Every structure is written in C-alpha cells, then in structure tokens.
Amino acid sequence: MHQSNRIETIGFDADDTLWHNERVFRLTHARFAELLAEHGEPSHLGARLEAAERRNLGQYGFGVKGFVLSMIETALDVTDDRVPASVIRQLIEAGQEMLSHPIELLPHARETVEALASRHTLLLITKGDLLDQERKLAQSGLGELFDGVEIVSDKTPDIYRGIFARHGLAAERVAMVGNSVRSDVVPVIEAGGWGIHCPHETTWSYERHDAPIDSPRFREIGDLSALPALVESL
Ligand SMILES: [Mg+2]
Secondary structure, eight states, X not given: OOGGGSOOEEEEOOBTTTBOOHHHHHHHXXXXXXXXXXXXXXXXXXXXXXXXXXXXXXXXXXXXXXXXXXXXXXXXXXXTXXXXXXXXXXXXXXXHHHHHOOOOBOTTHHHHHHHHHTTSEEEEEEESOHHHHHXXXXXXXXXXXXXXXXXESOXXXXXXXXHHHHTTOOGGGEEEXXXXXXXXIHHHHHTTSEEEEOOOSOOOGGGOOOOOTTOTTEEXXXXXXXXXXXXXXX
C-alpha cells in the first residue's frame, strides 16, 4: 500500500485491553450481593446496582470512586435507608481494595506494545479515575513505551477529534485498539480514524455495542499478538 496510507499513530485503550479490569468489578459486584443478601436475590441486586451506575455516569464519570458511591446509594435504596453502617464501611473498603488491586497484564500486551513502539507513535487513551489510571499505568511498566497518555472523561467522537488535534494527527493515520466497540471503535471511526476491536472475555454491559461491520476502517483481532501485522497491512 502507498506510504501515505500507512498508520502512524496507534491509540491503546487500557482497561481490559492491556490489563484486566472488569473482573475486579465483577468480584466487587458479588461482594455487594453477599453483603445485602437479605434484601434481594443477587440478580436483582446486581440489576439495581447496574442501573445506579448508569444513572450516575453523567455526574460521576467512569471509575471506582463513582462505583463506590453507586454501591452505597443502592444499599440505601434496597434497605429503605436502613443499611447498617458496618455494611457501608465494608463497601468503602471494597472500593479501596479495588484501588489498590495489583494490575495483571493481558497476554501479549507487553510484546505487542514493545513491537509497535519503535515504528509508531503510541498513545494510551483511557477513561476512569485519574489517579487510579495513573497508578495502573505506572504498575504496568509500559509507561515509557507511550508517547502520550490521555485520561479522558468519556470516549466520544469529539473527544477523539480533540486528541488528534492536540497531537497534530491526521485521523486517517490513527488506529485505536480496544475491547469496547462502543468506546474504542465506533467513535474513532466517526472521527475519521481506524477502529480495531480486541474483545475481552468479559465486557461490561454498558460497553457492548454492535460492531460497525460495514465500515471500511473497522477491524477485529482475536488478541493483541495479531496487532502488529494488522497495522502493517492497513
Ligand atoms: Mg477497555
């Protein structure tokens, strides 16, 4: 392919693309259901918590701190404000455990980032709590391989356009890879870039979305080991 069509910059999502994240949320969901077991079946409690998370996203944004507030709110709701203070304390502690949970890189994450770093500009583009995302990146040991880190409040076409503009990037020479079609693929394609879906074993229902299979700038890979060859082929 002609050189001018080559991908210059690769944006990486972080949570559940480079390292595990959703399973820590699942574990805490299970803990929440245990603590409130007298007030409902796990599926009912889970649905109430999920509804609170979604309802509060616009005010709290993504991340653990907002999730903890949604757990407390749901605990109050399902107990008619009678949840024991000791349960509230355990919910706060569960959140603090999430914020100190050691990260675990996904298979091929390190080798893939290393392989691409020498020939491409790499950006980490993630949403979540600022401090928590900075902590996880530091723990990952991958920080030095990225040319820029963008911790954003959401992943919309406008937010991607802003990132491309700040870094002086031509959208058609940017590929974003991530586990969420909704956050890492669809809005990037809408902003003029390439969206590469790398599915994770568990994906939060909020992030599920139909793949834009009709778009010429959509690709899907089975895992990160396939990324360098795919990027070369674009
Ligand atoms: Mg993700």
